[in-house]
Amino acid sequence: MPLLTKYLLREYLKTFFMILAVLLLTSLSIEILEKIRKFSSYQAESVWIVQYFLYRLPTLLFDIFPIVTLVSTLLTMGLFARNHELVAAGAAGVSPLRFVSPLLVFAAIITLILFSLNQTFIPLTYRTAKMTQTVHIEKRRDVGFSGDALWLRIAPRTLAYVRQIAPDRMHRVRIYALGEDFSLQQQTEAAFLIYEGGNWILKQGSDRTFLPNGGVIRTPFDERQIILHQTPDNFQGMRFTSNQMTDRQMRDVIRHLSEDHLDSTHYRVDLQAKRALPFANLVMAFIGVSLGMTLTTPKGIALGLGMALGYWLLFSAMTTLGHQSVLSPILAAWGTNFLFLAVGLYGIFKTSTPYSLTSP
Numbered sequence: 001m002p003l004l005t006k007y008l009l010r011e012y013l014k015t016f017f018m019i020l021a022v023l024l025l026t027s028l029s030i031e032i033l034e035k036i037r038k039f040s041s042y043q044a045e046s047v048w049i050v051q052y053f054l055y056r057l058p059t060l061l062f063d064i065f066p067i068v069t070l071v072s073t074l075l076t077m078g079l080f081a082r083n084h085e086l087v088a089a090g091a092a093g094v095s096p097l098r099f100v101s102p103l104l105v106f107a108a109i110i111t112l113i114l115f116s117l118n119q120t121f122i123p124l125t126y127r128t129a130k131m132t133q134t135v136h137i138e139k140r141r142d143v144g145f146s147g148d149a150l151w152l153r154i155a156p157r158t159l160a161y162v163r164q165i166a167p168d169r170m171h172r173v174r175i176y177a178l179g180e181d182f183s184l185q186q187q188t189e190a191a192f193l194i195y196e197g198g199n200w201i202l203k204q205g206s207d208r209t210f211l212p213n214g215g216v217i218r219t220p221f222d223e224r225q226i227i228l229h230q231t232p233d234n235f236q237g238m239r240f241t242s243n244q245m246t247d248r249q250m251r252d253v254i255r256h257l258s259e260d261h262l263d264s265t266h267y268r269v270d271l272q273a274k275r276a277l278p279f280a281n282l283v284m285a286f287i288g289v290s291l292g293m294t295l296t297t298p299k300g301i302a303l304g305l306g307m308a309l310g311y312w313l314l315f316s317a318m319t320t321l322g323h324q325s326v327l328s329p330i331l332a333a334w335g336t337n338f339l340f341l342a343v344g345l346y347g348i349f350k351t352s353t354p355y356s357l358t359s360p
Contacts, residue, residue, distance in 0.1 A: 001045070004099075005102045008099075008102045008103065009106065010103050010311060011076060011079065011080075011100075011104075012072065012073075012076045012103055012106070013234045015075050015076050015079075016068065016069075016076075018072075019068050019071050019072045019075070020064070020065075020068045020072075023064045023067060023068055024057075024060060024061060024064060024222060026052065027060045027063070027064055028056075028057070028060060031053065031060065032053065033058060035052075035053075036049070039052075039133075039137050040132060042137055042138055042139060044136065044137040044138075044139075045136075046091060046260045048132055048136040048137050050139065051131050051136075052131050052132045052133055052137060055125045055126070055128045055129035056104070056125075056126075056129050057125075057134060058117070058121065058122045058125045058126075059122060059125065059126050059129075059243070061066050062117070062118060062122055062278075065110065065114060065281050066280040066281045066283075066284040066308065067284070067308060068163075069107055069110070069281050069284045069285050070285070070287060070288045070304050070305075070308055071288075071301065071304070071305075072117075072288075072290050073103060073107075073284070073285055073289055073292060073299075074288045074291060074300045074301050074304050075299070076103070076292070077100075077288065077289060077291075077292025077293060078300065079291060080292075080325060081292070081293075085174050087187055097348060097349075100289045100293070100348070103285065103289060104282075104285055104286065104289065107281060107284075107285030108282055108285075109280050110281055111278055111279055111281045111282040112278075114278035114281055115275070115278040118277065118278050119246055119247040119274075119275075120246050120247075122245065123244055123245055123246050124246070124247075126243050126244050127244040127245075127305065130244065131334075133337035137265075153229050153285045154175070154226075154227075155227075156197075157177065157178040157179070157180075157182065158175065158176065158177050158178070159175070159176045159178075160173060160174065160176075160193075161173070161174040161175075161176070162193075163256040170192065170193040170194075171191070171192060171256065171257070171262070172191065172256060173188075173190045173191075173193045173202065173205075174187065174188070174189050175187070175188040175189075175190075175226070184210055185208075185209070185210060186208065186209050186210065187205060187207075187208045187210075188205060188206070188207050188208070188251065189203065189205050189206055190202040190204060190205025191203060191204035191205065193226075194206060200225065200226050200227075200228040201223050201224065201225050201226075202221070202223060202224045202225075202226055203222065203223045204222065204223075205220070205221055205224070206220040206221065207221070208217045220316070242267075242270035242271065242274045244271065246358040247271070247274065247275070250267060250269065250271045250274065252268065253267050254267050254268060254271065265322070265323065265325050265329070267321055268321050268329040269322035269323055269329045269332050269333060270319075271320075271329070272329045272330055272332070272333035272334065273315075273319050273322075273332070275333070276280025276333040276334045276336075276337055280311065280315075280337065282341075282346065283337055283340045283341050283344065284309070285344075286340075286341055286344025286345060286347075286348065287304060287307055287308075287340060287344045287347075288300075288304060289344065289347075289348055290344045290345075290346075290347025290348050291303055291304050291307075291347065293347070293348065294347060294350075307340070307343075311340055314336045314339070315336040318331070318332045318333075318335050318336055319332050319333060327349060
């Protein structure tokens with residue numbers, strides 16, 4: 001590795017890990033202050049509370065990485081400018097793009113790692129944290145989680161298995177009725193369980209009754225009312241979101257919805273957003289380098305944070321338009337990345353000579 005690259009990365013990583021530690025501690029403190037009073041009201045055991053916050057750490061890290069990259073890049077570039085190292089590198093024949101390339105390569109590596117983790121590991125820890133909160137802290141004994149599905153106890157010996165859930169609608173429902181000896185007496189399968197007029201109604205399903213002699217009686221139905229004491233309010237927050245599902249699970253949900261002739265636009269947008277979000281880290285690196293090469297440190301940080309806020313506002317607005325089918329899923333999720341990346345690239349290439357760099 002060239003000596004200049006080693007020096008740049010050493011100086012950058014010192015700032016990077018310092019900012020990472022500060023922001024992670026701040027985010028975790030806010031999370032603890034927000035949740036601890038609520039958790040204490042359930043008289044939860046300390047071990048479950050600690051476990052919840054440990055499982056929340058990967059998501060918190062994922063959320064703060066773009067800001068960490070932005071701020072650490074701006075501070076590092078400001079340090080180089082203050083020490084006139086950018087001008088010295090230019091005098092030695094090192095172009096501005098070559099000078100900052102190690103920082104951009106490092107950001108790209110972090111982005112690829114985040115992309116990989118956001119498809120598998122991070123959703124699993126997010127879902128485990130939610131399960132810990134629901135089952136062990138809030139002591140919801142009528143709810144259980146299994147992979148990307150939900151188990152509900154709707155009667156003492158009656159369980160429901162749900163693959164996709166919304167507050168007033170469930171998809172691909174299986175209901176198991178057990179006997180006194182907990183043997184399976186009846187199994188009901190339905191495409192939908194819908195809350196209408198104060199009642200829960202199964203639609204497009206069939207009953208399978210298991211006889212003592214081993215026979216099975218199958219009875220199809222178009223719709224049938226069942227007794228379910230929970231209301232839609234009880235299922236608020238139980239819907240599996242993109243934060244809780246892996247890439248494969250989201251693709252499965254989209255396929256199931258398409259097979260049931262249901263609108264999957266919301267999930268298609270969320271799938272693309274899940275793939276696009278890790279690249280915010282790389283985009284912030286380009287923005288940070290661009291501002292750091294042309295502005296003094298205080299101005300660069302202020303403008304950089306403003307652009308980061310603009311990024312998240314635009315990203316949220318575009319995904320909302322995607323959910324409403326105004327924009328295609330790819331444009332809704334990736335448009336913000338392309339726009340801000342273009343801004344960062346323009347700022348870098350606009351700095352044609354190292355002598356145009358501004359010192360603080």
